[in-house]
Amino acid sequence: MTNPAAAELIARSNRLGADPKNTNYAGGNTSAKGTETDPVTGEPVELLWVKGSGGDLGTLTEPGLAVLRLDRMRALVDVYPGLDREDEMVAAFDYCLHGKGGAAPSIDTAMHGLVDAPHVDHLHPDSGIAIATAADGQELTTTIFGDKVVWVPWRRPGFQLGLDIAEIKEKNPQAVGCILGGHGITAWGDTSAEAEANSLWVIDTAAAYIAEHGRPEPFGPPLAGYAALPAAERRAKAAALAPTIRGLASHDRPMVGHFADHDVVLDFLASSEHPRLAGLGTSCPDHFLRTKVKPMVLDLPASASVEESLARLKELAVSYREDYQAYYDRHATPDSPAIRGADPLVVLVPGVGMFSFGKDKQTARVAGEFYTNAINVMRGAEGLSTYAPIDEAEKFRIEYWALEEAKLQRMAEPKPLATRIALVTGAAGGIGKATAKKLAAEGACVVIADLDLERAQAAAAEIGGPDVAIGVAADVSKEAAVQAMVDAAVLAFGGLDLVVNNAGLSLSKTLLETTEADWDLQHDVMAKGSFLVSKAAAKVLIEQEMGGDIVYISSKNSVFAGPNNIAYSATKADQAHQVRLLAAELGQYGVKVNGVNPDGVVAGSGIFASGWGANRAAVYGVEEKDLGKFYAQRTILKREVLPENIANAVFVLCGPEMTHTTGLHVPVDAGVAAAFLR
Structure with a gap:
């Protein structure tokens, strides 16, 4: 059960961290002191709860707190070796932890432990830092706050700064906080509510003074020709x-x-x-x-x-x-x-x-x-x-x-596709969605493009939200729509690294039943669509000079002549040859172009659900619900091909182990001998 003091601290931290006027993301730290029963001695022990290293106040939870014995932490004063060796004190905090100690203590732990107040806030508000970075910040501090806030000259965060602020608090009993030169603010209180109120008073008082006394054009007059474009x-x-x-x-x-x-x-x-x-x-x-x-x-x-x-x-x-x-x-x-x-x-x-x-x-x-x-x-x-x-x-x-270097070294190893930006077309469901999920799981940022914007956005939210995935609407058969899709991708994540041409549809008809409109529709979406997407994406890849990957989701039908799908199979053959052509052309820019040839993927497929499945089932004389099993039985491995199998192949082609492969088509069909590549 959370200690009441720690619970108050978490609630206060979340309120302060939720408002950007109080502090920046992952910036600042807060603390509370309180008593618990030592499970070993049964005696009361005074503890310090303080936001741990790397955490964020707005989203702080109990695991994000470092928990230290206050008596041991304050006893470090007696062994402090001086300013030249103050960094050694961070390692000493580990010997002050209570139980497992929670999160790693931050460099500011000394400030919170040494200041003689039950609750302490250290924050980075814009208004407070404005005073802290003004050339006459010390004089402004007195003018704005009187003796309630004390100026602390710049000192790098650490044990000595904690000692300095503790001394200021002791010598200025009327003070509720201080301005840290070049840095931020620290405030305190006897209760959590008082500390929060004092922090907000410092922030709001500074902001009000700036608003009332600041020059009307602090950045100087407008610069001719530099105004914002429409x-x-x-x-x-x-x-x-x-x-x-x-x-x-x-x-x-x-x-x-x-x-x-x-x-x-x-x-x-x-x-x-x-x-x-x-x-x-x-x-x-x-x-x-x-x-x-x-x-x-x-x-x-x-x-x-x-x-x-x-x-x-x-x-x-x-x-x-x-x-x-x-x-x-x-x-x-x-x-x-x-x-x-x-x-x-x-x-x-x-x-x-x-x-x-x-x-x-x-x-x-x-x-x-x-x-x-x-x-x-x-x-x-x-x-x-x-x-x-x-x-x-x-x-x-x-x-x-x-x-800081040690903190960086503690960070987890990046995932295989970290820093890579992927664009997947036709990605609101089926193979496209499975591929987008796989790429995001391996560390990529993903743009989910689909005709249906609502479904694309829902898929993006499911995968991880705007810092991981976004959904955009795109008709890949229209050049302007494709360019808008690529523009959305580069504005969202900075550029592109990995493009998956997956958008598609199919109409299962005999040659005589296939109309010109049927032929044009399928070629517009898959043959022309893949061309338009690759063209717009390649421009980005070339300009970045960072290489990249283009992957086509083609089909075993690009090499296998099945019945009653002349338009679909012909356009898949077109896509298959685009792979070879673009691999030859884009290799000079470090761009790899490869393809995946699936067998019929029934599970989760929008194509099969829209009538194609019923038509193919009729062609083969099986129930539509059994079509996946039918496809599996005609393969060498007797396995049904699922969207995730295609996604895995895409990852392999663009992952760290396949850096020297381009122009390849990978069959993902559980073994269809008639579709073996020659």
């Missing part, structure tokens, strides 16, 4: 730029992208001071750990053409990498972790918006949210004073901190 125009330009930008951001390692074009970003980029402020970088450690010390900014007006913008972005990427390498070289010591890559994580394009990148969609999205926080911080600081983030050397000490 919505449709800027999103079209964003889609045209996205593949190249993703490729530039993936020079060192593949990245997933996120695009944002909200007013906060567009207004910042339309202002005259944005180049100076962007160059100063972010300040709060949580911000620049996600965004790098500064973004890459396109220095062209919104009216610049796509071609001009792409050429300049490529030049800027070279400069950015050189600049980041120089930053690393200026500050690295012999024991610094190796450079983690010199690519930008945030790219700003005036008039268009912000592209942010990470190891997965959530990380990319959060990086963009953090830079939005940074813009809000700069607005507040510039409105009252001058934005003055912590200096470069301090940023490096945190970015390449041994403790």
Whole structure:
């Protein structure tokens, strides 16, 4: 059963973390102190519950809390070896854990344990960081809060900062919290409600002061030619730029992208001071750990053409990498972790918006949210004073901190398709849905395209929601619809890596019964549709310069002459030869093109459910419900082919073990000798 103090802490944390004005995702930490019975001695023991390393306040649950014995944690003061060795104290926290200890204690644990208050909140609100990063932040703190909030000069998070804040609390009994220079806020209270109220008072008081006293144009006057493009125009330009930008951001390692074009970003980029402020970088450690010390900014007006913008972005990427390498070289010591890559994580394009990148969609999205926080911080600081983030050397000490490196090393190994972005057509059900689920389970982000938008969106929600999968409507037989589908994919996830041509339908008719309309319909969807999808996708793959995969879901009927399906089998043969043609053409770009040849897949099939099954059953003289069993009995292995079998084959073709295979057709038919490839 959850201790009442811990239960109050979780509820408070969730409320604070649910509102972005209070803190950023996974930023800040909260704590509570209380008493439990020691199961060994039967005596009461005072405990500290504190949000563990890497957790998020808005979604915090009991397993996300670290639980420490307060007496042992505070006894660490007596063995503290000093500022030069304070990192050693993090390992010492493990000897203070109560029972199994819960989550791993974070670097801020000392702050919570040493401050003499039952409840403590450490948060990263935009309004508080604006004061913390203002050039005259100390004076502003006194002006805004009087003696209720105390200024703490910048100090890297750690044991010494905990000692400093504990001393401030002791010497200022009237204070309810403090502003941490360059960083954030800390507040406390005798009860959970009081701590929460004090935190919100600090946040809201700072915000109100900024709103009342801030300059009307904190980022300077508008910059001619840099205003936001109309919505449709800027999103079209964003889609045209996205593949190249993703490729530039993936020079060192593949990245997933996120695009944002909200007013906060567009207004910042339309202002005259944005180049100076962007160059100063972010300040709060949580911000620049996600965004790098500064973004890459396109220095062209919104009216610049796509071609001009792409050429300049490529030049800027070279400069950015050189600049980041120089930053690393200026500050690295012999024991610094190796450079983690010199690519930008945030790219700003005036008039268009912000592209942010990470190891997965959530990380990319959060990086963009953090830079939005940074813009809000700069607005507040510039409105009252001058934005003055912590200096470069301090940023490096945190970015390449041994403790941060250790946290990265503890992360789970990525899944085989991590960072890969897949587009599957006809994916709301059957083979397409099974394939989308398999690719997502192996780490890919997935775009589920289907004629039925509602079903596509439902499938995406089932697979994992917008950080994993999105649903889009697409008629693959229409070029404009295909381009819109691909644009949606690159705006959602930054680009494309893996395309599965699965959309299809079939009409089971004899030659004489097959009409011209029947022939055209099936060829439009499968032969022309696959061509249109491959063409639009290949443009993205080539621009990214990251290679990729195109997989066709063809059929055993592409090589096997079965009765009463002239149009279907002919178009499947067309798809089969597209595989060979595109494999030969796209190989120079590192793009592999392969196919899968299933036998009839009855289970979960939209094609079979729409009348094809009944027709094929009639052709073979069996009940429709027994069609899957009939197909199984005519195979060598006597096994029914299921959607999941096709999905597994797609994964193998585009997975890490098949990097040197292109132009191949893989039969997934349980063994149909007449369909053996020759």
